[in-house]
Amino acid sequence: MQNFGVAITGSGSAVPTNSLSNEVLTQLVETSDEWIATRTGIRSRRLASANDSLQAIATQAAWQAIAMAKIAPTDIDLIILATSTPDDLFGSACQIQAALGATQAVAFDMTAACSGFVFGLVTAAQYIRTGVYQNVLLIGADILSRWVDWKDRRTCVLFGDGAGAVVMQTSNRDRLLGFELKSDGTQNQCLNLTYQPQSQPLVNDISVAQGNYQPITMNGKEVYRFAVQRVPEVIDKALFRANLKADQIDWLLLHQANQRILDAVAERMHIPQHKVISNLARYGNTSAASIPIALDEAIRAKKIKDGDIIAASGFGAGLTWGAAIFSWGR
Ligand code: UT7
Numbered sequence: 001m002q003n004f005g006v007a008i009t010g011s012g013s014a015v016p017t018n019s020l021s022n023e024v025l026t027q028l029v030e031t032s033d034e035w036i037a038t039r040t041g042i043r044s045r046r047l048a049s050a051n052d053s054l055q056a057i058a059t060q061a062a063w064q065a066i067a068m069a070k071i072a073p074t075d076i077d078l079i080i081l082a083t084s085t086p087d088d089l090f091g092s093a094c095q096i097q098a099a100l101g102a103t104q105a106v107a108f109d110m111t112a113a114c115s116g117f118v119f120g121l122v123t124a125a126q127y128i129r130t131g132v133y134q135n136v137l138l139i140g141a142d143i144l145s146r147w148v149d150w151k152d153r154r155t156c157v158l159f160g161d162g163a164g165a166v167v168m169q170t171s172n173r174d175r176l177l178g179f180e181l182k183s184d185g186t187q188n189q190c191l192n193l194t195y196q197p198q199s200q201p202l203v204n205d206i207s208v209a210q211g212n213y214q215p216i217t218m219n220g221k222e223v224y225r226f227a228v229q230r231v232p233e234v235i236d237k238a239l240f241r242a243n244l245k246a247d248q249i250d251w252l253l254l255h256q257a258n259q260r261i262l263d264a265v266a267e268r269m270h271i272p273q274h275k276v277i278s279n280l281a282r283y284g285n286t287s288a289a290s291i292p293i294a295l296d297e298a299i300r301a302k303k304i305k306d307g308d309i310i311a312a313s314g315f316g317a318g319l320t321w322g323a324a325i326f327s328w329g330r
Pocket of ligand 1: 032039154157191219220221227261
């Protein structure tokens with residue numbers, strides 16, 4: 001069977017307008033700008049109001065990616081929305097398809113928490129490589145502020161909302177050089193946004209479970225340890241598959257969870273600081289959106305140039321983690 005190449009040809013990003021600084025957060029919980037900045041690197045985050053929707057920010061990011069790729073919405077064959085926070089539990093991808101007028105595209109949601117973008121990238125690539133689809137729109141978007149316990153200082157200082165998107169296209173030259181994806185459900189309890197059922201009797205001995213999702217809970221120390229150990233391993237594996245060495249990477253683009261994690265991973269891999277892309281000071285942890293937002297900003301700032309090799313790695317709830325090595329451009 002013929003294998004087709006994959007290229008990332010457009011990017012876009014969008015965040016809600018409301019910005020919440022560490023300073024203002026101290027009005028909500030007992031914390032300080034100093035604690036948050038030194039422990040995480042985060043200074044502020046964007047928060048979606050009731051007037052914002054996941055669909056709206058995701059669509060905004062998607063328009064930018066489509067424009068950069070110089071395609072029409074009707075050229076898109078597939079839309080993958082990586083999110084854990086859809087506007088509708090049945091999925092939000094179809095609403096985005098309608099908003100874009102991407103009438104030829106099949107659209108679905110995909111959940112892999114903060115690894116969603118990297119998992120989505122690899123999933124999209126399979127459709128392109130097999131020749132099934134030529135143009136794929138991949139969006140990573142999350143509004144975790146809906147599910148944060150704003151009284152829990154251990155978690156509420158960390159998260160922000162946003163959306164990032166890329167267009168992936170079939171190409172003569174395969175620019176997805178290597179990848180590796182991992183899951184470990186035995187550590188699932190480290191990071192959750194769980195449904196809590198409440199039994200509601202219906203008739204006779206039949207009852208149903210109608211409850212609510214509970215706010216995010218996280219064992220920060222465990223997740224930190226997991227990330228610092230597993231992320232370098234998974235990048236190494238993806239590099240091995242790409243037949244590359246760490247010093248050949250132009251950019252290290254990690255899920256923007258904590259500056260200390262970014263620093264530790266870079267140090268373990270002997271990757272110098274100037275190659276580490278970081279924007280979490282302004283946005284916090286935007287889950288599936290963090291990698292594509294940072295990617296888009298670096299591309300638009302002309303930091304990332306055509307042909308640059310990027311090692312991207314996502315990690316988070318599931319637990320899930322993964323890495324993709326790709327070069328930017330057509
Ligand atoms: O996207 C999914 C991936 N998620 C992550 O990657 C998160 C990974 N984990 C982390 O980034 C870090 O573990 C945190 C930033 C969540 C926490 O940093 P830490 O250095 O591990 O702090 P800690 O949980 O050990 O807490 C140290 C102290 C505690 O006080 P005591 O028990 O030492 O008296 C906490 O109660 O800091 C306290 N604390 C705070 N103090 C002020 C926890 N949160 C806060 C806060 N402000 N917001």
